[in-house]
Amino acid sequence: MASEPADVLIVGAGASGAVVALRLAEAGFRVVCLEQGDWHDLADYPGVRLDWELQQRKTWATSPNIRQLPEDYPIVEDSPVSPLMFNGVGGSTLIFAGAWPRALPSDFRVRSLDGVADDWPIDYFELLPYFYRTDRAFGVSALPGDPAYPPDTDEAPMPPLPIGSAGLKIARAHTRLGWHWWPEFNAINSTPYDGRRPCVQRSTCQSGCNEGAKASTDLTHWPKAIAKGARLITGARVRRIETNDAGLATGATWIDREGAERFEPASVVVLAANAIGTPRLLLLSASGRYPDGLANSSGLVGRRLMMHPFANVAGLFEEPLMSWQGQFGDLIESLEFYETDEKRGFVRGARWGLAPTGGPINTALPSRAGEQVWGPDHHLHVRTHLGHGANWGIFAEDLPDETNRVTLSTTVTDSSGIPAPEVHYSMAENARRMLDFHIERATESMLEAGAFKVEVDRLMRYSGWHLLGTARMGDDPETSVLDPWNRTHDVPNLYIVDGSCFVTSSGVNPTSTIAAIALRAADHIVESRFNQQVPA
Amino acid sequence: MTASSASSPMSTTGGSEPLATLDAGSRAHLAAIAGRLIPEAHGMPSAAEVLTDDRVRFVLQARPDLVEPLRGALRVELGDDVQARLDALGRGDPAILGALHLVIVAGYYTDRRVRELIGYPGQLAIEVKSGAPSYLDEGLIDAVLARGPVWRDPVTGRRAEVAGAPRTYKERVWSTTAGSTQGGNDGGDST
Structure with a gap:
């Protein structure tokens, strides 16, 4: 244990926790982070091995309910979409695809523009300097100048990654259609950068990058934070955040690998455990003073869960595209139909990302292509699919709904005996209409590109990568959990910096925006440190 | 580790x-x-x-x-x-x-x-080639830029109008070096 209490205790060593840890360690804070998972070496990742696709379906699955590793906690799912995450140093950045789009300006003004949900207390332009800083820290490869965004003043740290044969085919189709497309922004090196190697297009990003080319925070942030004095404790499962009679957070009680209970004191506590883990911990931290859970006077802790309903539209092409290769973080994107057009029968929109299509085991098993892949025609099925596909992944904006929520299970616990989270989630009619519209347009895209067949997965179950909204920020303590600087309204020395803080979900992959908001919150902690209330 | x-x-x-x-x-x-x-x-x-x-x-x-x-x-x-x-x-x-x-x-x-x-050789390690991508020469990016901004201005609620927005990629500075190869820190903290 530390001889002195931490200035700041962070729970979770993923994207947002790492950003905050590095910033505060550089500013001279005594930083301690508790992470229930462990470090992983590049050699752990199965992408270079023959059994890659086997491991991706178990040990390196994106769902903790499938992995069932000792560091995972079970999630009780009352939902058509399974929440996905990874517990380890780097968190879900170890297994995320690496796509790095920013939320768009309209995403922060949903109520004002479209009369639904709520406006954020911050906006795109306020975040822009933080986007630039996190782009450099994570290492982003991009073609600057995307007209789907306001003009940038900073260039991208690295040139864009290749868009591949499939990307080029779709880009030409969108040129004919007059539709937007752009090479994807990816937090994946296209050149040597910051001591890490460039991408080799192996396409196994979602089971860890063997090259270290993808920006996972175990590589991009933690070594630097530790060099600056941050202390990262792994195998540390936090049971609750403790508070004193004054209502201030005093630290965290946690369970070590041997099952022993420990306490880590701190002046400030920062939760960075994702939008399921964080509300779970707040609800677990109920006390006499906070009977409904910590920081929950609004009653919104755990509510408004958003996960981006996801559809997949796959085009099959006669010519070989070698589409098992390429960065999984996306080849190109389209934001042609991102903004509201009420004539479509719904509000808001969706982002499309074009991704590689996977290897032979994934191709050969029953899937959206149907159950009948067996018999003599099995071989024709594999020949027409393997390396001949292009996939539009469609991320629909998920509007907040208080009935979509995280609660504590009364029957299921993790291996430490701590109640598991229950996820109650259903897709709204607006999102259903949105996905239907986008599936039709994406099908047109594929057909224009020359696809001889288009296969659709209208709502993919294992697609809950983007966990958002369960401790929203806002100006009013009665209608929000956090203030605009990510500090809880109720507990002045408790911050939440993960995707829980999102007011609305946007329709894009959120990690870039989560990182920028976390960095902004860390700056605020630094700048307000002399006014920060701390326990005696 | x-x-x-x-x-x-x-x-x-x-x-x-x-x-x-x-x-x-x-x-x-x-x-x-x-x-x-x-x-x-x-x-x-x-x-x-x-x-x-x-x-x-x-x-x-x-x-x-x-x-x-x-x-x-x-x-x-x-x-x-x-x-x-x-x-x-x-x-x-x-x-x-x-x-x-x-x-x-x-x-x-x-x-x-x-x-x-x-015809599946496994997931190969393929070196990313440097240099300007072919889609630039083919004019595919210019076609996107020629249609103007796509984003919605949150002030007006309409598609943004950006004075002087580049309509071809040549109007932008193409930098193959694209800044530093060092990620540096997260702060620029002066304290």
């Missing part, structure tokens, strides 16, 4: 001889099912032929969690009729059927000859 060890869940080695858990009858059922699902056709061998002990051992050593469901799929009570067995599993235990499918498919498509026949 690795947590892996031979006994770690991250290890790819399972039991020393997982095939020992399958008796001759079970192996015969597995071969019959494999041949039904993936028969010899279109110049490809049948899975019954490909799924040698080596291939099944490879799969089960990589995924020891599949041993028990495989044994369940091959249990004698389900009879000798392959289709009736598959139908019964599909109705009563789709998870076990899924494990059976995975063992057969994984054994088949990790076989070197099969991979050669389907």
Whole structure:
């Protein structure tokens, strides 16, 4: 244990926790982070091995309910979409695809523009300097100048990654259609950068990058934070955040690998455990003073869960595209139909990302292509699919709904005996209409590109990568959990910096925006440190 | 900084001889099912032929969690009729059927000859080439820029109008060096 209490205790060593840890360690804070998972070496990742696709379906699955590793906690799912995450140093950045789009300006003004949900207390332009800083820290490869965004003043740290044969085919189709497309922004090196190697297009990003080319925070942030004095404790499962009679957070009680209970004191506590883990911990931290859970006077802790309903539209092409290769973080994107057009029968929109299509085991098993892949025609099925596909992944904006929520299970616990989270989630009619519209347009895209067949997965179950909204920020303590600087309204020395803080979900992959908001919150902690209330 | 060890869940080695858990009858059922699902056709061998002990051992050593469901799929009570067995599993235990499918498919498509026949060399390491991408020369980016800004101005609620927005990529500065190759820190903190 530390001889002195931490200035700041962070729970979770993923994207947002790492950003905050590095910033505060550089500013001279005594930083301690508790992470229930462990470090992983590049050699752990199965992408270079023959059994890659086997491991991706178990040990390196994106769902903790499938992995069932000792560091995972079970999630009780009352939902058509399974929440996905990874517990380890780097968190879900170890297994995320690496796509790095920013939320768009309209995403922060949903109520004002479209009369639904709520406006954020911050906006795109306020975040822009933080986007630039996190782009450099994570290492982003991009073609600057995307007209789907306001003009940038900073260039991208690295040139864009290749868009591949499939990307080029779709880009030409969108040129004919007059539709937007752009090479994807990816937090994946296209050149040597910051001591890490460039991408080799192996396409196994979602089971860890063997090259270290993808920006996972175990590589991009933690070594630097530790060099600056941050202390990262792994195998540390936090049971609750403790508070004193004054209502201030005093630290965290946690369970070590041997099952022993420990306490880590701190002046400030920062939760960075994702939008399921964080509300779970707040609800677990109920006390006499906070009977409904910590920081929950609004009653919104755990509510408004958003996960981006996801559809997949796959085009099959006669010519070989070698589409098992390429960065999984996306080849190109389209934001042609991102903004509201009420004539479509719904509000808001969706982002499309074009991704590689996977290897032979994934191709050969029953899937959206149907159950009948067996018999003599099995071989024709594999020949027409393997390396001949292009996939539009469609991320629909998920509007907040208080009935979509995280609660504590009364029957299921993790291996430490701590109640598991229950996820109650259903897709709204607006999102259903949105996905239907986008599936039709994406099908047109594929057909224009020359696809001889288009296969659709209208709502993919294992697609809950983007966990958002369960401790929203806002100006009013009665209608929000956090203030605009990510500090809880109720507990002045408790911050939440993960995707829980999102007011609305946007329709894009959120990690870039989560990182920028976390960095902004860390700056605020630094700048307000002399006014920060701390326990005696 | 690795947590892996031979006994770690991250290890790819399972039991020393997982095939020992399958008796001759079970192996015969597995071969019959494999041949039904993936028969010899279109110049490809049948899975019954490909799924040698080596291939099944490879799969089960990589995924020891599949041993028990495989044994369940091959249990004698389900009879000798392959289709009736598959139908019964599909109705009563789709998870076990899924494990059976995975063992057969994984054994088949990790076989070197099969991979050669389907033209799949595995996930290759391909160097990313430097230089301006071809789609710039082809004018595909210019076509996007020519249509102007796509984003919605949150002040007006309409598609943004940006004075002087580049309408071709040449109007932008193309930098192949694109800044520093050092990620640096997260702060620029002056305190």
